[in-house]
Amino acid sequence: MTQPIVAIRNVCLDYGGFRALDGVSLDVNVGSRIVICGPSGSGKSTLLRCVNGLEPFQSGEVFVDGVGVRTCKDLPKLRLGVGMVFQHFELYPHLSVLDNVTLAPMKAKGLSRREAEEKARHYLDRVGILDQADKFPARLSGGQQQRAAIARALTLEPKVMMFDEPTSALDPEMIGEVLKVMRDLARDGMTMLVVTHEMGFAREVADEIVFMDKGRIVEHSGVSAFFAAPKTARAREFLDRILLKI
């Protein structure tokens, strides 16, 4: 049995008295796809930020590939193994799409420009926007921007990809193209931790669903079990609301 690529152990995080994470534990095994959902303010984004050490937490520990985030002396190196995709893309507006993608491979990983561009073009092609490589992010549609952001993360060849509501800032007609890229990634065996309310995507791609509320994981089950019958009233209520809206 191989160890989980991400092991979250009893993480608690306070924002000056407000408990944003309250004893969260979760294992992400190699090749698994976990979808996290839950109401606004339940701590989903905060949890992802704890995994790559962007948010210091008071107790518990997160292990990424066996390395503890809290005690880690070289966070940049740890973060190279964890790709992150944000709700608002966070492309760098002053750099072309290609430079967005090659920046970290060159500066953080030490690849030469030639190597980095080769990899970048490969992944831009994979998300279907190689023809946009020389444009600035502002010239791209939202869907293209998010795909560029995914390519940027993939080019570092991380062991796990985290997505924080990757489609919730997109116009409806662009959601599909981003979900398709994510579906392809899953099919190719990428380990994924995805915060999303796209329940269709979850049903099709995920193998586990985590439901969070008020800083806790209140439900963690297999996909079919979750959709068939959520165990908690809170999750049922949430699911009804989400599914009705779609």
Next chain:
Amino acid sequence: MDWNVVSANFPLLMRGLGTSLQLAAVVIVLSFPIGCLIAIGRLSRRRWLSAVCAGFVHTLRSNPLVLILFWFYFSVPLIIGRSIDDGASVIVAFVVFFAAYFGEIVRAGVQSVGTRQVQAGLSSGLSYAQTMRYIVLPQAIRSMRPALTTQCIVVFQGTTVAYVIGYHELMHTTSMIAERTVRPVELYSFAAVAYFAVCYAGSLLSRHFEKQA
């Protein structure tokens, strides 16, 4: 009115203007990067570093430039027990003084970029310094260009303060010639036109940046 006095002393006046521009340029080139470091220090999570940088900024912004210059010109040589070259004390005083102002501009610019871009940089494995250098500062500088240009004009005007220790910038040169020729009206008018030309060009540039932003 006898404008001949201006043309007769034109090369000397131009040399004065050149000295002023050169001093301003040296001060800007040195104080801007120091200002960047101070801004980064102020935004640091390390409390002591942020406090030291804030103290530096507040101290210098609460003192007149002349006093800072006198400090480096008269006091520092006494403290360190040996004299400093006039030019060096002018440059050090100006650089220290204006670094505080550039620091404040850069801090505002850096804060305008926002934490989400910082998180994007960090999460891609860049160090904090690399994130600043490649992601935050380029964007911050772009949004700060109007304010930076204006500050450069202020530095240029500030070079006149070096007059008080007899540094041969345009103001000092002009007053010496005015005294010798007893033609203050013509000479100070000329100096006014020269300062206006440089500063106005600067403010046009600043307005141009504002429109771009």
